[in-house]
Amino acid sequence: MECTVDGLKKVRDNLDEEIVLRITKLDSKPGSVAGKICVTDGNEVMEAYASFRMANAISSWAIREKSLIKLIDYAFCEIDNKQVTHKERLIEYSPGKFVFSFDVVDIESSEIRVVSFGVVAKSLHSDIIQDKVYIFSGSGGIQPSKSQYTPFKSKWEILASKNMVYNIQPDDVGFPKIVLDRKTILEVSEMEPDTFVDVVGVVTLVGLTNVTCKDSGTLIKRRTLCLGDESGRSIDVCLWDSKAEEEGSKIYEKFERGEKQFLCVKGGKISEYNGRSISVIGASTVLLDVDLEIVASVRAWYSVTLDSTSFIHVTGSSGSNLAVRTTTISEMMGLNLKVMESSDTYRITANIRDIRIDNFSYPACTRVVNGRQCGKKVSSAGEDVWFCISCDSEIQEVDHKYALHVCIEDSSQYVWAIAFQEAARELVGLPAQDFASMRDENYDVFSAHLDAVRSKVYTLKVRCKLESYQDSEKMKFYIVGLDV
Template sequence: MSFDVVDVQGTEIRIIGSDDCALVLSDKIVQGTVYSFSGSGGIRHSNQAYTPFEATWEIQANKGMEFTALDEDAMFPRIVLAKTSILSACQKERDSFVDVVGIVIWIGTITVTSRDSGTFVKKRTLCLGDDSGHSVDLCLWDLKAEEEGSYIQERIDSGVQPIICVKGGKVSDYNGKSLSAIGVSTILIELEMEAVADLREWMTLYYNVTNFIHLSTSSSRQIVSCTTTLSEISNIVIATVKEMKTDEFYYNACINVVNARQCGKKTTQTADGWFCSYCNIVSANMEFKYALKMCIEDSSSHMWAIAFQEATQEIVGMSAKELATMRDENYPAFSLLIDGIRSKIYKFKIWSKLEKYQDMEKLRFYILGLDT
């Protein structure tokens, strides 16, 4: 048995116990608890092939080693991560250990597979994505497939898309690139730390319009790579605007500030003001925000896409409120502006996402802006 400890300075070391000592330690040690310990069987050079962090030494435990649980101390880090992006992790050599933080996009069921030795082991695969715009298969083995995997499945079933920290994931070149959470790996789910908060903020803004490039070849949910025409579903296309839905090109957005950012969710008008179901509050005012449906076309095909606030403002050149006022008060000028947009050729930045609605999957397209 082995377990990894970290002190208040963030220095990590591994403690290893064998035979009877391992049984004693397994009954004493609880992950996430702060301990003081004394006595050991000595130290020895660590085996970096089995250690998921940089360490020169490891501690050899014995049955006389004493562990005393202490009160929780916020000064002690729950986990120390040498965080890297999923893209960078998959560029490392096979059998490298990596630390990643990612969004669970989907998770599979538990399967049983055989080892080369003839023994059987449980396995569960999930797809992990991050703000690099890439995703990868993460394989959970043995108890991790049952325990962490089952909890992640429960969170997804309840409508929550969890963010997990993987410390000591092992890089594999099986099926392209993949990561494995093995015995020495640690998985923490929805941890309160800066890296998780940053990714959740990115998720709120960009997840629904991000077309993850999948780095594992075993999954059927890979993303079509960049091409040059609409018929081939590209990420950047040169096209013109064929049609615009100018009757409903904006929505009434919530102005409430959540975590230093405007909520921006759709509101409904009530007798008391503008109600946001997301914030569960009524505000006296709201803000016009773009949600413009556009049909764009090139020489090969055409498609409908949605452009939200920043993208539409870049194309139109004014705010949603200004455009709505122009339509209502000076329709000839409004019509002239729309005709001018249709007459130009644009280099659109396009993202597509496979969305599920009433048990049917449909590929939707979003305009992120113009490529200048």
């Protein structure tokens, strides 16, 4: 699309028709009663103060210099195509209240985030498809971007309104698949915590998914992998929530097959846990073996240095579900008692000496909040009715989850440990509900199943942590999975 011939003359003549111009300079702030702009039709330049309505329309689309704009009834709308590079999930932050955001990029690699609320959020979440190209038009608003949630440099973000119009366009290979401000892992190790960072590297380790408890008490899934690059450093990358299951499962399956993978993370957040690590959160984008020049460069480097590469790990430990080393129970207890608040994970070869069968599971809330199961323990509120304190609601159906207490023993010592949902299911081989039904309905079969579990020798991943309760300290042990 080109500028309208004699477009500025038509603007001065106040002609009632569509006029296309190009912005050469923009100085408009949200909330201002006017905005200063410079536009051209290719032959002449006009500098003027736009009215409040016009300034709002310009600001609402964060139009950059050299953008083409369409002037209709004294309002500006951006007409450049945009490709959706990242789509977050729909979040219900309060009963009946929703928020949804997605990131877009133009053909010149300029990025901005679009945020929506309420019915607009639900509609956009249903319609918008990641990696597709759209033309966005219509009215909206603009607000300062929230740096703690925005994984790229942008002072503003678009606030979508119900009047926003978006039309899907044919795919365009001219759009960048992803815009990266890539840092090496050595550079990441020297950066401040809570900084968003883009990294590319080779996957050297992948852990199993485990469940951890946030400070709020919410259970959330996590998977830890290790990423290395040509700086000679490696770092833990933690995939959280749905990313632990979706992207994480694909990475794990390929790793188990021995396939070498090259991972691109955009908008990972630097954490100072155990030195430095990277958290992949909702705002982050994960691409595996993507066709990018920088990925090809890292792949070429690794293929040459494969036999001589030895990474220096910048994270204190390889994550709670990646075993540090093989040891005995006695050595593990001795080492961790000397390191206060340690939460390392060790590989132990042991058998199951005993299992507590009275309370090995608990009824858990099945209500889905923000796309994931609440999972907190519920109490009976009558016949076929349960009450969840966390959700402050009654439910009719519950999900039984493991909290299995097992006594593990090797040649040096024995210790009691707890295995939660996934780790317990690996040991028992049955869901918690089925195991409980077996105990209640056919104890002979249940007893034989227990004997079979106790008859095997396992290579366990055991996490150790010194916990404080009522001014006393006690070492707790958690089985986070089998090391197969």
